[in-house]
Amino acid sequence: MQDTFPPPTDVHAATTLKALRRSESRYRRLFEAAQDGILLLNADTAQIEDVNPYLVDMLGYSHAEFLGKKLWEVGPFADVAESKGVFAELQATGYVRYEDLPLRTKTGALIQVEFVSNTYDCEGIKVIQCNIRDITLRKQAERELGESKAHLHQLTIFLQRAREDDRAHFARELHDELGQNLTALRIDFNGLADSLASTDPAIGARLAAIDQMINCTVDATRLMCEELRPGMLDDFGFEAAIASYARNFTHQFGVPCDLLLDSEDYGLDDLLSTAIFRIVQESLTNIARHAHASHAMVALKDRGDDLLLTIADDGCGMPAELTGARKTYGMLGMRERVNMIGGHIAIDSAPGRGTHIEVSIPKSQQTTP
Ligand SMILES: Nc1ncnc2c1ncn2[C@@H]1O[C@H](COP(=O)(O)OP(=O)(O)OP(=O)(O)O)[C@@H](O)[C@H]1O
Ligand SMILES: [Mg+2]
Structure with a gap:
């Protein structure tokens, strides 16, 4: 690298010069080793003053092809139709950020980048620093x-x-x-x-x-x-089937089960009614098998856009590691059903505090293949 500093005239100047060289050397190392593309622009002339090796590799243009050009005169940025607009915005606000900007490299490949620019004052010269991160692989993995x-x-x-x-x-x-x-x-x-x-x-x-x-x-x-x-599900509909199931549960296990339905006809299709019925069935079976409860409750609330299903008991509850468990099949099947109907499940339980399961279910389903 050519030495741009004048020869020292006294001891103090020599020390300052040494410090400057050290600082320049540190900056260079950072700039050249950075694992993001960096481009420095003169904010008044829009000319590119420097690009780091990472950006040269990323876009396939040589260092010389960038230097001295205006931003929109270099291939990838010329591709971005609003390049001049971006520059004007940068001059006005000092900050521009694009989460996902398509850029074309010299070989014609289209890459996706995250583009962040800041403007700062460098000893009287306004500099725009653009940090460009290639997110093509990340976006592809996300897709x-x-x-x-x-x-x-x-x-x-x-x-x-x-x-x-x-x-x-x-x-x-x-x-x-x-x-x-x-x-x-x-x-x-x-x-x-x-x-x-x-x-x-x-x-x-x-x-x-x-x-x-x-x-x-x-x-x-x-x-x-x-x-x-359950024959009732097909013959008499969801509301009757769930009522019958709750009654049988009380009769069979001796645990009173309150059923709170705020509609006589929720108008559920087969997919939804079967899914909700099975979730209630698994939850009540769990209460019978594990909870030692003296009371159970099932409620279904129509909230307009969605339904809120609640199943609760006042039994022994379960430890935290079981409420989030995805390894036991009853709970796993329940979560899968909830996922299938685009819903959300929250299980609140702790030893000695009973179990409270809430499932929100969107009424309009976009699940049919
Ligand atoms: N209402 C509840 N009260 C207390 N513990 C519960 C309750 N529901 C579930 N559990 C605990 O969570 C565990 C996991 O339940 P899960 O339904 O996944 O499996 P399981 O009932 O043991 O077996 P299966 O696969 O036959 O359903 C149970 O073994 C039990 O310890
Ligand atoms: Mg179970």
């Missing part, structure tokens, strides 16, 4: 991540629908085949039992036991069908 999330989202919807279809199909088969056969068996058996029971009291007792077993199997089959696909 790919977004696409991959969208694909996963669609896949989840597809899988959940397929699973619901399979469950409904299986419930029908179970009901139609096993359920009907059991009913026929019971009728035949009752006919036979009536005539056999009077012959021997010992046979009568065994027949009664068989009858009870058949009845238990019929009940178990009906329960399995309901668990697989």
Whole structure:
């Protein structure tokens, strides 16, 4: 580098000169080693005074091709139609920032950069410093991540629908085949039992036991069908199905469950009603299995643009590591369903404080593939 400082005339000047050289050397090292593109402009003439090696590499123009040109006379910036406008804005405000600016390199490739410029006074000369960061790879990664999330989202919807279809199909088969056969068996058996029971009291007792077993199997089959696909959901709609489920829950587990619905008809489509029903089902099952609660509550509130579903219990609660857990399948499935319908879930629970689950669900769904 050429020495631009005059020879020292006395000791004091020599010391000052040394300090200046040190400072210049430090600045040069920073400028040349920077991992961002840096461009220095004269704020009055708009001429480029310096560019660092990183910017030369990034844009493919040589140092000489930049130097002395006005900003809009060099390829990539000429591409930016409003370059002169940018310069005028810089002169006026001293600051310009673009989060995502497309620039074309000398080879014709289009890159995306973050562009930040500041104006400052350097010993009477106004200098504009532009910091240019290549964010092409980051933007591409963001795009790919977004696409991959969208694909996963669609896949989840597809899988959940397929699973619901399979469950409904299986419930029908179970009901139609096993359920009907059991009913026929019971009728035949009752006919036979009536005539056999009077012959021997010992046979009568065994027949009664068989009858009870058949009845238990019929009940178990009906329960399995309901668990697989609640018939009420299809036949009487979401509101009736959820009311019936809450009643059964109270009856089966002896835990009173308040159901607070602020509408008699939420007008939910199949995707939403099934998802909300399954979320309530999993939450109440968890309350029955883990909470040791004396009271449970399910509420659904229509807030206009969205619905607020709340499921709460006054049971033992759970530690923080479980409320955010994404490894246990019940909670994971619940989060996936919420995600599938574009909702948001918040679980508030702590040992001894019960559990409070809130799910907000947008009413207009953009999930259908
Ligand atoms: N309402 C609740 N009260 C207390 N603890 C709960 C409650 N809900 C969930 N938990 C705790 O969180 C854990 C995870 O629940 P999650 O539903 O994911 O799994 P699980 O019920 O154990 O099994 P499954 O996969 O059959 O649902 C439970 O094992 C339990 O310890
Ligand atoms: Mg569970």
